[in-house]
Amino acid sequence: MGRSPNETCWACSLLTPAEARKLHDAAVGGDGCWQDALCHSRRSYYRKGRGQGVRRRSQIAEIVVSVPEVPYVVLHTYVDQPRQANDEVVIHAMCAELWVGNQPRAMTQPQHTFGLPPRLVKEYARQLLEALYQQYGQGKRSGFERYAHEQQHSVSQCPVRPCAYHATHLEALVLRGMEG
Structure with missing residues (x-):
């Protein structure tokens, strides 16, 4: 049985590369778990899964059989x-x-x-x-x-705005607080 997935790497794979570096690269204030040599391929693996390498190596002719549109x-x-x-x-x-x-x-x-x-x-x-x-x-x-x-x-x-996670709706309050 293989190793269980690393939840931190899985969650990181859902982020954009810029967000991932910001969160995990110590050079830009992250938590320090980013490793240039590993993270790019590991994030790709968690996004695409194991099957990608198997599909790429397959040299057998493929026959396309249409599937009913369900x-x-x-x-x-x-x-x-x-x-x-x-x-x-x-x-x-x-x-x-x-x-x-x-x-x-x-x-x-x-x-x-x-x-x-x-x-x-x-x-x-x-x-x-x-x-x-x-x-x-x-x-x-x-x-x-x-x-x-x-x-x-x-x-x-998250595509919903305003959003508590992004807190952009609070920026106006902070700016007003600085003026007053």
């Missing part, structure tokens, strides 16, 4: 640390994205969910599925029963 829904969560399916990790924000085949068709507006109890977060996730079904289901439940995949993003990539 709708499926992807749940996007913004978290401050990696989470498993039933973890009690706080989900900062979430949205859902509808795909049909290989094309994205619709996305719900991202909303903050931090502060909600886990029961209400799960209920909100069900409401997102139901909203996409009502709009695009055409009476067919297939693809709308559950999420096909959960895509986790770093909380620093």
